[in-house]
Amino acid sequence: MSQITFVGIGAIGLPMAARLAERGHAVTGVDPFEAARERATEAGLTTAASLPDAPEAPIVIVMVATGAQLDDLIQTAGDRLDGRLVVVMSTVGPEAMASAASRLQARGSRVVDAPVTGGAVRAKTGELVIFASGEADAVAEASVPLSDLGTVRTVGTAPGDGQAVKVINQHLCAVHIVAAAEALSLAERLGLDQAEVLELVGGGAAGSWMLSDRGPRMLMDTDAPVMSQINIFVKDSGLVADAAAATGAQVPLLAAARQRYLDAQAAGLGRRDDSRVIETYR
Secondary structure (H helix, E strand, O other): OOEEEEEOOOOOHHHHHHHHHHOOOEEEEEOOOHHHHHHHHHOOOEEEOOHHHOOOOOEEEEOOOOHHHHHHHHHHOOOOOOOOEEEEOOOOOHHHHHHHHHHHHOOOOEEEEOOEEOHHHHHHHOOEEEEEEOOHHHHHHHHHHHOOOEEEEEEEOOOOHHHHHHHHHHHHHHHHHHHHHHHHHHHHHOOOOHHHHHHHHHOOOOOOHHHHHHHHHHOOOOOOOOOOEHHHHHHHHHHHHHHHHHHOOOOHHHHHHHHHHHHHHHHHHOOOEHHHHHHHHO
């Protein structure tokens, strides 16, 4: 089993770190927020407020929210990332990942780009899909603990390749969530029972994973359980838009979906579950 420092024990990071600990790895969770550390302690993890405060470990898994937070971690880590296997599982975009990898590799670190899809629910059950890229030996070593979190799919040899696949993933997720919200809103306007419509169409050709997963929460009120925040899709749809702009790709569906997340954020729903995008149709 591995010794792991897990940086970022928030909504998805905590179940991932807890899963690794349950599978026998020695895990220390790192997060600057006291509330996050308290939840991790309740889950049985050892915690620290910063990377320099954590026990040294040969593997550092990073699950921060943004590219800026990744940059800050590198700047404030001291020597705790030098010579380590650094596995970045955050969604930060190809450019930010490539830049971070270059800085880390200059300090003797081996870097694996390994963003995930599946959300907090699948993080708890070890059913994530992990888009891993990097040098073959580093990916092979990282895959030992990562396989306890889900299925590791090697998608490239350079840090940034995993992020590129995640961009495509988040394009589809962003559009599918908004499509589900729009369809259920239309059902309501047609005088139909939304729950009945969800049951009728969810398993057919019109169904999607997002419709089945988010649809039930869309039928709840604003206080629906938060599994993934609106703010996450504001950030991620922005990464998709940036990647499209950089390559000249046309993404009009993404642009329409992104506007819905921005509208939801502007309405004060940023920290609510992303299913609350349905409220922009009311």
